[in-house]
Amino acid sequence: MEISLTEEKYSLIKNSLLGFNLKTIHAHWAGIGGLEFEFEPEIIYLEIRNNLKQTLSEIIEVAGINWNLNIEIVSSTDSETLLKFTEIRNLSDIGDVTFDNSDFFSADVYNYILNNYDLKIDECECVISHSQIGNFEGEKTSDEFYSTGGEFTSNGSFSFIVFNDDEETDVSDDELEGIICRVVHNYILNYCSMDLSCFDYNFDFIDGQLEDISLTLSPTTILIKNLN
Incomplete structure (x- = not known):
């Protein structure tokens, strides 16, 4: 699956992954509150963290994922970023x-x-x-x-x-x-x-x-x- 982002949003993704050396991201649905994210390692800057959460939420919505998931960063360049999603469903x-x-x-x-x-x-x-x-x-x-x-x-x-x-x-x-x-x-x-x-x-x-x-x-x- 491929998803395209504006340069502004893509730069946010790329810079967050590289600048904060992100390895994995855990996402879980919190009722009407939408998706909650845990970053490893944690992003201490609130504004960057919130913007990244919003952009990731949009990606997950476009991908049609409705379950909790783990995200692994495979690779990232100036033009494209490869992510690996693993869905975790609860019966x-x-x-x-x-x-x-x-x-x-x-x-x-x-x-x-x-x-x-x-x-x-x-x-x-x-x-x-x-x-x-x-x-x-x-x-x-x-x-x-x-x-x-x-x-x-x-x-x-x-x-x-x-x-x-x-x-x-x-x-x-x-x-x-x-x-x-x-x-x-x-x-x-x-x-x-x-x-x-x-x-x-x-x-x-x-x-x-x-x-x-x-x-x-x-x-x-x-x-x-x-x-x-």
Whole structure:
């Protein structure tokens, strides 16, 4: 994608990137307040910072990006600047996200804990916390996407504690994590595969509630050109 700017606005972009040695920019939507920006390193001059925010907001609007994003500066010259945008979408912004415990506690989970720990978790109180990352790749057929791959990997924070008769039992282990991970992994693929062809995801599952799921899309490059 290419976007052209007036010489004044382009100079503002170029001079900010080079003069302040900007490496990355984080942008997130703040309700009716529009986009908020975080610059790395920070720009201490308020007027320059505000003008840069306004110009970047116009670029993002023209590009049609409606989600939070990270911006990486690839290169900049007197005539053109190459930026790399990575969108970060939150499923709760796309629609209601629910994850019923009856789906989470599948028959495989019940049977595994019963056979390995001699516990009937439907008669116990449980506390589960879990974070997970994964990816999805899809190919388009007509107007639909179908999955051609997508494996999960865990960041190692899986925890499953069962309380029974005032006794606490830790049933966390790799095999149980794998059983549960697959359920959540497939849920995310099924929920998103009709909308996006490629993304990474991460989420937190705390105390039986599925927290916000964020999707990181594949990077998109935008070439900013000086009209003159």
